[in-house]
Amino acid sequence: MRIRPAAPGELPALQDIERAAGAPFRDVGMPDVADDEPPAPDVLERYRRAGRCWVAAGEEDDRPVAYLIAEPVDGALHVEQISVHPDAARRGVGRALLAHAAVRAREEGLTALTLTTFADVPWNAPYYARLGFRTLGEPELTPGLRRIRAEEAAHGLDRWPRVCMRVDVPHSGATIAGVAQ
Secondary structure (H helix, E strand, O other): OOEOOHHHHHHHHHHHHHHHHHHHHHOOOOOOHHOOOOOHHHHHHHHHHHEEEEEEEEEOOEEEEEEEEEEEEEEEEEEEEEEEEEHHHHOOHHHHHHHHHHHHHHHHHOOEEEEEOOOOOOOHHHHHHHHHOEEEEHHHOOOOOOOOOOHHHHOOHHHHEEEEEEOOOOOOEEEEEEEOO
8 A cells, every 4th residue: 555645536436435434334334324425526625735645555456445634623633534445454554554654743743643543443542542543531632532522423423433533743763652753
């Protein structure tokens, strides 16, 4: 896999990845999450133009199989969405995207990666915990994370337990998510 910025013409493919990655939520009793529409092209384009939309692409065909979008929130790079197509799952693709985001965060002087996720879905909070993320308690939530959680609640995502998680961005030469930088 090669991690690189998304190209403008790839945004529909990112939406397809999101839809495919959402399908397994149906199997854990979360059909509304499975059926949720991916970010609109204009939203993805905003992240792309800001330099915060990266894809994992195959070495041979350079087609995206996963993507990550992020934005700075309160001194950290907040992972707004990370999606891996099921055909590319369990190969370290998500971990590589997170490691790439950590490098970019460090380059921007940000101190951590943050994200919000479902607490009890195996490929959500338990996965991120294995990569070194820790669940933040309510008093640790920054104003920006509180705003994000309120938006998620308004979107109906609080029907299932959700958490905010954080991992500090290592210094140059260190590792994050088990991937050397």
